[in-house]
Amino acid sequence: MANNVEIIGLGAGDINQLPLGIYRKLIGHKEQIYVRTLDHPVIEHLKQEGITFTSFDEIYEKNQEFSSVYEEIAALLADAAVEHDVIYAVPGHPMLAEKTVQLLLENDKLHVNVTGGQSYLDALFTTLRIDPIEGFQFVDATSFKRNELEYRHHLVFCQVYDAFIASEVKLTLLEDLSPEHPVTIVEAAGSSQEKVVTIPLVELDQSARLSNLTSVYVAPVADTELNHHFSRLREVIAQLRGPNGCPWDKKQTHESLRQYLLEEAYEFIEAVNAEDDEAMVEEIGDVLLQVMLHSQIGEDEGFFTIDDVISTLTNKMIRRHPHVFGETTADTAEEVMDNWQKIKAEEKQAAPSLLSGVPLELPQLTAAEELQKKAAKVGFDWGNAEPIWEKLHEELEEWREAIKEKQHEEIEKEFGDFLFAIVNLARYYKINPELSLNRTNTKFRKRFAYIEEQTALSGKDMTDMTLEELDHYWNEAKKME
Numbered sequence: 001m002a003n004n005v006e007i008i009g010l011g012a013g014d015i016n017q018l019p020l021g022i023y024r025k026l027i028g029h030k031e032q033i034y035v036r037t038l039d040h041p042v043i044e045h046l047k048q049e050g051i052t053f054t055s056f057d058e059i060y061e062k063n064q065e066f067s068s069v070y071e072e073i074a075a076l077l078a079d080a081a082v083e084h085d086v087i088y089a090v091p092g093h094p095m096l097a098e099k100t101v102q103l104l105l106e107n108d109k110l111h112v113n114v115t116g117g118q119s120y121l122d123a124l125f126t127t128l129r130i131d132p133i134e135g136f137q138f139v140d141a142t143s144f145k146r147n148e149l150e151y152r153h154h155l156v157f158c159q160v161y162d163a164f165i166a167s168e169v170k171l172t173l174l175e176d177l178s179p180e181h182p183v184t185i186v187e188a189a190g191s192s193q194e195k196v197v198t199i200p201l202v203e204l205d206q207s208a209r210l211s212n213l214t215s216v217y218v219a220p221v222a223d224t225e226l227n228h229h230f231s232r233l234r235e236v237i238a239q240l241r242g243p244n245g246c247p248w249d250k251k252q253t254h255e256s257l258r259q260y261l262l263e264e265a266y267e268f269i270e271a272v273n274a275e276d277d278e279a280m281v282e283e284i285g286d287v288l289l290q291v292m293l294h295s296q297i298g299e300d301e302g303f304f305t306i307d308d309v310i311s312t313l314t315n316k317m318i319r320r321h322p323h324v325f326g327e328t329t330a331d332t333a334e335e336v337m338d339n340w341q342k343i344k345a346e347e348k349q350a351a352p353s354l355l356s357g358v359p360l361e362l363p364q365l366t367a368a369e370e371l372q373k374k375a376a377k378v379g380f381d382w383g384n385a386e387p388i389w390e391k392l393h394e395e396l397e398e399w400r401e402a403i404k405e406k407q408h409e410e411i412e413k414e415f416g417d418f419l420f421a422i423v424n425l426a427r428y429y430k431i432n433p434e435l436s437l438n439r440t441n442t443k444f445r446k447r448f449a450y451i452e453e454q455t456a457l458s459g460k461d462m463t464d465m466t467l468e469e470l471d472h473y474w475n476e477a478k479k480m481e
Contacts, residue, residue, distance in 0.1 A: 009117015074103035123190025
């Protein structure tokens with residue numbers, strides 16, 4: 001058998017848009033003609049001339065996903081082509097938003113000929129009075145992702161068959177646009193049945209008439225409505241650093257910004273400790289600002305861009321998660337960390353020392369913890385808490401001895417050893433020393449603020465009060481926590 005399939009486009013509207021050659025082919029064909037759907041004005045007209053059609057409308061009714069519908073239609077047509085030559089008619093142009101056509105073209109057992117048909121895009125551009133050269137995106141409403149949408153271009157959703165699909169489009173658009181944002185519904189563009197109506201986005205799925213001839217148009221969106229998009233943030237940072245930007249931002253360097261990155265990171269940690277979601281949003285935004293500024297400085301100097309930063313991070317995440325993006329298995333968090341460390345070690349093979357990966361600029365409590373973790377990976381660690389406690393007491397006694405000797409440098413050294421032992425003990429009990437001290441500092445601030453408040457209410461000056469009086473307020477603050 002020849003396995004021949006001829007695909008014909010029925011155009012976007014009524015019989016007047018159908019080319020004469022295609023019209024003659026359809027009315028002259030003696031075998032059955034397959035159509036994806038009977039819901040098309042040309043079909044109704046041809047039926048009146050005695051042409052019969054075999055449609056796949058019932059497949060839509062029994063499948064929940066459009067991908068399954070298209071695959072089943074393509075499979076049925078391929079089976080039919082084994083028995084006889086097939087004519088398959090689809091709305092519009094076969095090469096425009098027709099997944100079944102693409103599936104047939106991918107089938108190397110079939111001889112597929114696309115005869116043509118009028119695309120409705122020309123009529124749509126005329127109806128909407130838009131020029132696609134300004135930027136145009138054509139989207140299949142049955143299969144798209146939010147992050148694919150280009151809101152600054154003319155945006156057209158095709159195949160908005162029914163209220164369910166319209167609802168999916170609406171809910172996705174509401175992630176970025178306001179409920180009152182205008183959208184335009186176009187029905188049967190360019191035909192005698194053409195209808196155009198502009199409504200608020202929130203009413204999109206309430207339209208009385210939706211069919212396979214329905215499209216939804218969203219005009220290009222103003223920059224001010226896209227402030228939540230990453231691309232918009234990048235533009236703002238570039239403008240701040242640009243010729244007509246902010247004097248302060250233009251003046252900054254990687255070195256001058258170092259302190260701010262640390263400060264913003266700690267402010268975010270403070271918001272986390274306070275379980276303050278709004279503060280977390282603001283503070284993690286400030287951390288992101290530092291990332292963007294450093295990246296823009298890198299771009300201005302010609303060394304790297306935010307794209308390099310993101311690409312490096314993305315590649316690292318994929319490389320270090322082979323259990324997600326590869327064939328490796330990891331069923332527990334511990335197995336994930338083992339894989340992570342092995343891959344990281346392979347990446348760092350050229351490192352001169354096991355400890356070289358610990359940045360010198362880290363806060364010293366964090367640095368102590370990281371150094372101990374690195375050493376522990378090769379077995380340089382105690383297996384239980386008892387010898388760590390003994391070491392802690394040993395370091396405490398050595399610090400006391402140094403204090404008795406009144407040798408300042410030794411006092412400082414021994415105190416450092418004592419802190420290092422405390423960090424080791426904290427690590428054993430899975431306590432982050434930096435966060436733990438941060439919590440205590442926050443608690444101290446609150447209690448001391450209460451003392452200041454009560455002292456002011458009493459009309460006294462703190463410097464004139466005894467330690468016992470101040471401690472009284474301290475204990476009151478403690479009870480209130």
